[in-house]
Amino acid sequence: MLEVNNIAKRFGKLVAVKDISMAIPEGQIRGLIGPNGSGKTTTFHLISGFLKPTSGEVLFKGQPITGKTPNRIAKRGLVRTFQLTSVYRDMSVRQNVHMGHHIHANKKSAEISNNTKLPSISSIEDSTSWILEHMNLSEEADTPARMLPAGMQRVLSIATALAVRPNLLMLDEPLAGLNPTEKSNVAQKISGLRDYGITILLVEHDVRSVLSICDKITVINFGEKIAEGTADEITKHPAVIEAYLGKSEGHDA
Incomplete structure (x- = not known):
């Protein structure tokens, strides 16, 4: 990959x-x-x-x-949450996920990610509803993003990335600043992305969580x-x- x-x-x-x-x-x-x-x-x-x-x-x-360019790479199916984690705080959870669909909609046919196990849903509304349900955000769909706790905002950023239908998702410190309960919830969501055939590369300061989440780890020094x-x-x-x-x-x- x-x-x-x-x-x-x-x-x-x-x-x-x-x-x-x-x-x-x-x-x-x-x-x-x-x-x-x-x-x-x-x-x-x-x-x-x-x-x-x-x-x-x-x-x-x-x-x-x-x-x-990062946008060109994202359109090929390699998406970095750094590009998406600036949650639109005044928009609802549902509207934030809609934003991810715009990148997917703008992909050229030759670039569209087509080897994930995410369902093929033509309607943006239906796709958004499916993502919200599977990321356990349905109840907060109409809530402004700014009202979500930090952990749920992190889950929202991953949900928005799913709307792009990535083949490979690069996660920048997805657990940073979260309490233990929030970390556990976000880590569970990350692990669950395997079920959809999504490959993940993550940088994370919480080494203990990295050891528990990741199949393999690369270590860099100097x-x-x-x-x-x-x-x-x-x-x-x-x-x-x-x-x-x-x-x-x-x-x-």
Whole structure:
């Protein structure tokens, strides 16, 4: 689904990302973690088109997307919630999900995502209702987004992304600032996206949640990939323990 081949980013003499590679198959939930300043956010920017790599290549569904604009990449089915999480606070929950349909409606026929398991619903109203129901937001459909608790606003951002019918969803710190109950609810919603054939790449500071949600985890430190594997493999990896997991709780990933 997504291939990242030796991408690097330099800002003058500063090497922010150095020759990072990873391959994410369809349907996988992949976590990207690392200490503060490790380069994970820059890596996210490079993949989603917000930054152009100095070198290397990004392939999505076998096609190069390196250097393409974020909107162009989103229309191909790779959607980053950073593009959608500015919840329209004065709009209702239903209206927010409607906004996601506009990106999908504007896709060219050759770009439309067609290999997810989301139902084919031609009516925007019916599609919105289906998404609200499956994200447990139906009761809040007519509520202004600003009235929702933080956790539900995060779920709303994911629901809006579903309206775009993504093949791959990039989640920026989806659990940040949430209380334990809200974290559990959002994490459950993220895990449930597997059922619809949606591939996920997420950056998250809450490493414990990443270990429980993700099928596989990539760890970056000082701009380089230092480890990759399952939660069990990562927690036992000496380089990861030294770089991050060995630190006291409360440090950012």
